[in-house]
Amino acid sequence: MKFKKTFLSLALTFILSQSYSSVLLARSVNGNEITSHHAVYGYFVDEWKNNNTNNMSPSTNPAIGVLSGYLKLWKPGISYDNGIKLNSDILNLNIQKVIQITYRRTSFQEHQAYLDDRRNQNYSVLDGLGPYKDAFIKGAGAGTTITDVIPKDAINVQYTDKGNAEGNWAEESSDLGSVVKLVDTIRNSAASTTPAKNYYKYPRPWRWSDKVKVLPTLVPEKSTNPSSDGGFPSGHTNAATIDAIALAYAVPERYQEMLTRASELGNDRIVAGMHSPLDVIGGRVMATAIAASALNNRDNTAIKNAAYLDAQTKLIIKENAISKDRFGNYSENKKNYTQRLTYDFPQIGDKNKPMVVPKGAEVLLETRFPYLDAENRRWILYTTGIPSGYPVLDDSEGWGRINLFAAADGYASFVKDVTVTMDASKGGFNAEDSWINDISGNGKLIKNGTGKLKLKGDNKYRGGTEINGGDLEADSKKAFGDGDVVNNSGMLTKEADKLNIRGKYVQLGNGTLELNIYSKNDVLRIKDEANFNGVLKLNFLNRYVPTNKEVIIKCGKIGGRFSSVATAGLPSGDRVNILYKNDQVVLQVVK
Incomplete structure (x- = not known):
């Protein structure tokens, strides 16, 4: 009953305020990409009541x-x-x-x-x-x-x-x-x-x-x-x-x-x-x-x-x-749904038309991404659309090219910088969500708030990653794309085996780096320089017990030191010290 009352309060907050956390866009893209285009009949969401037998033409x-x-x-x-x-x-x-x-x-x-x-x-x-x-x-x-x-x-x-x-x-x-x-x-x-x-x-x-x-x-x-x-x-x-x-x-x-x-x-x-x-x-x-x-x-x-x-x-x-x-x-669902979008018809039209997002289409993702505002749900629809050229699908407004299954997996590209502010107290997707698509683009991901966001794709976005609050979890080796990662005051969680940060890593005093370690091969790799501070949290899982002088982080060069280390999953009485070498962080196991 307590859970229901809590959720009721949170849900009412969602409903009454409709104040979704904004995704702020910082790069110099003008936004024309997601501007709606009207059809000869106008906009569907404005003219839908005209779908009746008194109007029997494409223009009416x-x-x-x-x-x-x-x-x-x-x-x-x-x-x-x-x-x-x-x-x-x-x-x-x-x-x-x-x-x-x-x-x-x-x-x-x-x-x-x-x-x-x-x-x-x-x-x-x-x-x-x-x-x-x-x-x-x-x-x-x-x-x-x-x-x-x-x-x-x-x-x-x-x-x-x-x-x-x-x-x-x-x-x-x-x-x-x-x-x-x-x-x-x-x-x-x-x-x-x-x-x-x-x-x-x-x-x-x-x-x-x-x-x-x-x-x-x-x-x-x-x-x-x-x-x-x-x-x-x-x-x-x-x-x-x-x-x-x-x-x-x-x-x-x-x-x-x-x-x-x-x-x-x-x-x-x-x-x-x-x-x-x-x-x-x-x-x-x-x-x-x-x-x-x-x-x-x-x-x-x-x-x-x-x-x-x-x-x-x-x-x-x-x-x-x-x-x-x-x-x-999930895999079977995605395969079937995707195939049924086009039924494998050939692309008989222009294959290079930009995606168009219909006026009002963002409402279809309103409860799926409650922490995003309308504009940025449009960006998700824009980056996950069906390619052009298929029979029937290239209508003027863009309804035919919407792929809601793909859109539910989050962004497929950061066209602009994306700031995500989640509020874990609201529950549901506000507290925890996963973006599964492979994310490309020049934009940067900025994580704010208190919720947890999991990145599961084979990502290639180039703008970098910044963590200012909550938990940003890497569930794939390339979760953070090709840029630098800066952890100012949140938690970066490594869940993926052999996570690669393909730029620099900077962690300030209020940041936490959490490494979930399942074996001796479970290493965090940082391509360039790493500047450490704040907390290092080590979770030894699946009954894995580390051995002495085991490497947990490899990087181009080390600068700074973690201010504290916390461990979980070690046998009773065991503890570890952290040793810093030029390009490695090594465990010293103390029985």
């Missing part, structure tokens, strides 16, 4: 306009059967991919594809919550009538999800009703794919080729009216992506897992033979813009804040983390 309907790259491939006809292929190679490849996927599908994929077709997408994506899924279902009163056992007569009978006992997917009046309401609100924010389907009039895959193997249990879902059965964009994918983004906003601890689950559901539309890869891509792009628009809408501020607060205080607790997690493999 943003949902049609954001997908207008499709018009380079396909010219819609007056009716469903007289459209013209403008790029036969890509459109033929699009259907060929469906044929290949439907021929290669496994029995598990067939089973999952049926469930993902018949269940309410709001319910389906809950798998992405992993260990919290069952607790959410209970707390939200969620339900479905489409059980895991597929009826034998499904090949002849169309089964429809009737939800829980009240006929809903979940209850807004439940203990987690605020999260349910957030999902419902975004799903009802002019999110329909009907206008776009009616405009593009692109037929379903099985209408293009009889080699497409529609899942037998979904044959009853095949419409007999082609004029109202468009394939582009995929409505299921659109809905699932919206749902996943809403839940990821409330539960950012499962951000990438939720995105992966939505991408799986979209892919299952291809597995079922019901949609093509381009249909699925279109559904994802549209959903991303819709979700951002709804999250930016001031009318929804209280809704999204309540959802985040309730999810953090009622769902993300140890007692709830008991369900099976189908999405617990």
